[in-house]
Amino acid sequence: MSSSAEIEPLDASYLTEPNLEDVKRQLGIYEGGRIKLTKDEDSGVAYLCIDHAEKKNCFSGKMMVDFNDAVAELEKWETGKGLILYSSGDLFCSGSFLNVVKQLTDDPNHGYRASCLMHDSVQRLRNLPLVSVAIVQGKSIGGGGEIMLSTDFRLFTQNTLVAYVQAKMGITTAWGAGMFLKQKVGHSKALDYILTGRKILTEEALAVGLADGIVNHETRLDDALTWLNARIQHLPTSLVRAQKRNILATSFLEERQVLGSLWGRPSHLNALNQNYKHY
Numbered sequence: 001m002s003s004s005a006e007i008e009p010l011d012a013s014y015l016t017e018p019n020l021e022d023v024k025r026q027l028g029i030y031e032g033g034r035i036k037l038t039k040d041e042d043s044g045v046a047y048l049c050i051d052h053a054e055k056k057n058c059f060s061g062k063m064m065v066d067f068n069d070a071v072a073e074l075e076k077w078e079t080g081k082g083l084i085l086y087s088s089g090d091l092f093c094s095g096s097f098l099n100v101v102k103q104l105t106d107d108p109n110h111g112y113r114a115s116c117l118m119h120d121s122v123q124r125l126r127n128l129p130l131v132s133v134a135i136v137q138g139k140s141i142g143g144g145g146e147i148m149l150s151t152d153f154r155l156f157t158q159n160t161l162v163a164y165v166q167a168k169m170g171i172t173t174a175w176g177a178g179m180f181l182k183q184k185v186g187h188s189k190a191l192d193y194i195l196t197g198r199k200i201l202t203e204e205a206l207a208v209g210l211a212d213g214i215v216n217h218e219t220r221l222d223d224a225l226t227w228l229n230a231r232i233q234h235l236p237t238s239l240v241r242a243q244k245r246n247i248l249a250t251s252f253l254e255e256r257q258v259l260g261s262l263w264g265r266p267s268h269l270n271a272l273n274q275n276y277k278h279y
């Protein structure tokens with residue numbers, strides 16, 4: 001017999017796959033904060049800002065909807081090369097807007113549906129043909145630690161603190177960390193982080209590969225652009241997008257198809273004519 005404190009055996013049959021447009025209509029009424037997207041056509045770099053500083057950049061329902069719409073807009077941006085995900089204020093993101101969560105606890109489907117929407121957003125953000133980097137300043141709590149995993153890279157400030165506190169809140173990860181955190185730091189470490197909810201400070205994040213570099217808090221946007229440009233500015237847009245595609249590829253077939261789209265093109269021919277001696 002299981003005590004009431006134990007988790008019941010998993011029977012998720014009551015959870016139904018939702019239509020995401022319905023989910024967006026349901027969550028969109030819970031307002032607070034905003035998601036801002038700007039695209040710089042000259043540099044080919046877009047900026048996606050989580051802006052709810054007065055509530056430590058937690059995600060309202062409307063922000064979940066707007067985040068999904070922003071990713072959809074980026075999917076259509078054919079001239080882009082890079083994306084910087086960042087937030088306003090002193091802290092990256094404190095996860096779900098708990099005021100909204102408290103209004104949605106009467107039916108497990110509510111959590112499931114919100115998770116469906118966030119999963120769609122983080123997966124599609126990861127799959128963008130843009131090189132993406134998140135700036136993680138200050139604290140990144142719960143779902144904040146999940147959102148930051150949707151980008152290709154993460155730049156921390158010296159005082160960043162990540163904590164996967166979902167278990168402490170009686171739930172699990174729900175915005176992609178189950179898979180993305182494991183991919184990043186490995187099975188054991190990911191499990192340790194989500195079981196304990198312990199603080200992961202910048203030094204440890206760098207050591208385990210959760211952070212890819214450091215930016216200064218005050219100049220973080222400029223620093224991140226410099227960091228990103230060092231990886232994409234020297235390459236034509238088509239090549240940046242192709243390299244990203246091949247990192248996402250799940251088969252050799254995809255890799256050789258991407259190669260085929262570039263083979264014998266002017267960039268290839270020009271490079272061959274340079275007679276490079278690389279190092």
Ligand SMILES: CC[C@H](C(=O)O)C(=O)SCCNC(=O)CCNC(=O)[C@H](O)C(C)(C)COP(=O)(O)OP(=O)(O)OC[C@H]1O[C@@H](n2cnc3c(N)ncnc32)[C@H](O)[C@@H]1OP(=O)(O)O
Nearest residue numbers: 054055056058094095096097098099142143166169174175
């Ligand atoms: C899968 C995602 C999962 C989910 O629930 O669906 C999660 O995200 S679980 C994690 C949920 N988030 C939290 O439990 C964060 C709780 N908040 C904190 O731990 C602190 O507020 C912290 C560390 C984020 C910031 O601490 P600090 O001392 O810097 O600021 P304050 O505590 O004074 O916060 C200022 C102001 O913001 C409100 N706040 C902060 N986070 C949230 C939030 N997630 N939801 C709602 N409101 C939030 C805080 O209550 C203060 O409000 P005020 O009206 O000024 O008192």
